[in-house]
Amino acid sequence: MKSLLAPGHRGCAGCCDAIAAKFALMGTGEDCIVINPTGCLEVMTTPYPETAWDVPWIHSLFENAGAVASGIEAGLKALGKKDKTKVLVLAGDGGTLDIGIRSISGAFERGHSIIYVCIDNEAYMNTGVQRSGATPYNASTTTSPAGKVSFGNPRPKKNMPEIMAAHGSPYVATTSIGFPKDMINKVKKASEIEGPSYIHAHSPCTTGWGFDTSKTIEVAKMAVQTGLWPLYEMENGEITKVKKIGKNVKPVDEYLKMQRRFKHLFTMEGGAEEIAKIQAIADKNIEDFGL
Amino acid sequence: MKEIRVHGRGGQGSVTAAELLAVAAFADGKFSQAFPAFGVERRGAPVLSFTRISDEPIRLRTQIYEPDYVIVQDPTLIEVVDVASGLKDDGMLLINSDFDPETFDIDTKAKILTVNATKIALDIIGRPIVNTILLGAFAGATGEIQPESIMDAVKKRFPGKVGERNAEAIQEAYNMMKEARI
């Protein structure tokens, strides 16, 4: 499949955003318009006068991707151009779960035919790895650092897919860049559905999470295999498909050990108990989703 | 230029009355302007609206402080609002009431007239909506406006039976007040 993201962009070696964007565009094909709110992806792909995008693309602001996408969809409709052209949002976790949630909520409640892909690398990477609503429990970021009296981020991830499903979205799915076919097929499916669809793509960041540039895909797979990031589809609010991990399930410490952001859990007193809490999150996912 | 102030309560259609008066005046070949005293009043609270009528285009954008005419839609307002505030000495105060004008202790040199618009409304329309009827009474009492223009404006605003009945009530009020013309 042809890549619609040109080389020469300024993403880090091993960049998850570039991979996620590439997969998403493989799902929609070239007849689409991309809306990309503020974040690494926007900055690294469009250093004026260059752009890496081989599809029409717009960056407006940080918190308004849902609204800009609504306007594009409405504009295409009014001009009689909406038949085939897909409206694809590629947004980060900050732009989705935090600052942008109002406009996404509005767009989904209104039922615009858009495909919203959240590229979730679990922190504000563009500004230097600050915590977001998607940062997992105990991850050390620059604004939730581990310290003498802190194990890092004190809260679990916000459950954005559930929130979007609660909007009555016909199609909500989680995916991971560690499973390219899963992601491409889900975006493709979303593009064929009338109404707003939401795909939450787990995307490990080599720089922000602290792992070797060659391990982006490996770390992504591991998140799924531990049960920390379950892959599922929800159609009209009901879970219709789950990717089983079965006997291949891995303990969470194998996943945590791969990343600098969890390194403190292995050196600090009380770390083992904290890892056990993370294992409990994974175990609950395995039970809830029947992984 | 003639300036009219309408006193009512939120929900009684005093803004609509001012508007219909402006529409009717324009139909008579005059220029007109109507606007509410802008507030956040809810249903039941005392409200104000204004109309200007002139032979020339109206440019003035101030509120009305010295009206030529005052229309009071609800006599209970007299207790709580200075309905005669600024009213010109040679002006007129028209009150919706079944009492005689002399029974009202209002500090004004202007002429006070009363009309039992509520009764007319109940008799003809079947509901105690008086705003349009008072316009008929106003037309009768002042001759500032043609009753047909008011009836046309009302019928256009409330098409069908409602408008027809309102027009009938307006005519009734007009006839009653024509005799009392100042």
Add this chain to the structure above:
Amino acid sequence: MPRENKLDKEKMVVVEGSYAVAHAVKTCRPNVISAYPITPQTHIVEDLSQFMADGEIPNCEYINVESEFSALSALVGSAAVGARCYSATTAQGLALMHEVLFNMSGMRLPTVMTIVNRALSAPINIWNDQQDSISQRDTGWIQLYAEDIQEISDMTAQAYKISEDKDVLMPAMTCMDGFILSHVYEPVVLLEQDLTDKFLPKYEPEYTLDPKDPLSYGAFADPNYYTEFRYLQEQAMQNALKKIEDVANEFYDIYGRYYGGLIDEYRTEDADIIIMAMGSVIGTVKDVIDKLRNRNVKVGLLKVRAFRPFPADAIRNVVRDAKVIVTLDKNITLGLNEGALCTETKSILYNTDINVPVIGYMLGHGGRDIKVDTIERIIDEAHEVIRNGIKTESQFIDLREEIL
């Protein structure tokens, strides 16, 4: 050349200001309307919603957004795919849009938005002044201010033509005073559909978001490029100066109505005192001027229609021979004790051969009625300046000293 504003009474109807604006928008054939309710703008968007519900605006989508921020953000997207866009807001809503205002003008996406001028909180106040739009003066939006319903209605079509001009491509605000104009009923010629179709061509942008020619909008411009984009925006504003005049003339040729281009003048010939003002207070000032002219007081009015771009040359030409200039501002730059019109007027006279004193009055804030008597007192004080020079350059008038 001053033009007669030929009003055809036969074509006039008495409607609410908001309705006249909504009707004007309809005749401009918008493709996307996106708005969020806020007093006193609501009647406009309600009327447009009714037009939509009655199928009276073809090829148009109405987006009921969840905030003003999204109202304008949606229009960024719509304009980028080539749609003609419309929104309306006021005060808090406009303030919430602040970031998007820059964004839209920076991307050179034309649109028209009616600002129903209202005060900003705190304290909470829903009544008219012009602090809201004045506070957005640096966002790269054209700002036009209307005197009455006819003008704001007609200005809507004019604004599209200015905004969409290929040498301009800047979004435009058409400003009307909240309640005073939005909620008034008066006779107006509703914008004529046949004439508007003749006056306002279909919007056909050179560039759009189109999969057949995939362009990127909103790239990341570093210090090597950013300055040039700002320069081009300023050039566009300068181009708009001429375009605003041209469009007013073209409008006159087709519709026979004229309110000035960048500015308008009223009895400024031989005027010693020139009052400068924007918006609905103009009408009251004209009445006062007529009254005083009958007493041989040499006073005239310079109506500022375009506040952005600021019509420096046009103003200089009018005030050159006056003895004093009086600015009326329904806003204040806190910390300078001046309204914006006062500041801008002084600034364009500095470094010129025009040496006319400027005095400023701040009034009408938060809906305080501007009475005839207030204007008369201001003119009296202007006389005093002519006689004895400036004592107070800028001040509030009608302050309730007793509660301070």
Add this chain to the structure above:
Amino acid sequence: MKILPGGICQAGTTRVNKTGGWRNFKPVYNYDLCIKCKLCELLCPDSSVIPREDGFFEFDYDFCKGCGICENECPKKAIDMVLEEK
């Protein structure tokens, strides 16, 4: 070059920016082991794995940043990362 109002860019123009210079290690194919599974092409974040007519692939060293994902994910170990000679 003249800038367009609004900062519009023409598609795919980052191709003028050769990011190959970022590399420390470069990937090299061992075609004897390659099974043409296309995974390296699919996963490359820099779209720098180019298909050849014979079904094998080659690296576009103008752009490859040397991240090593292709080597790490290759199911047949058909890619080696070798130190870049500069």
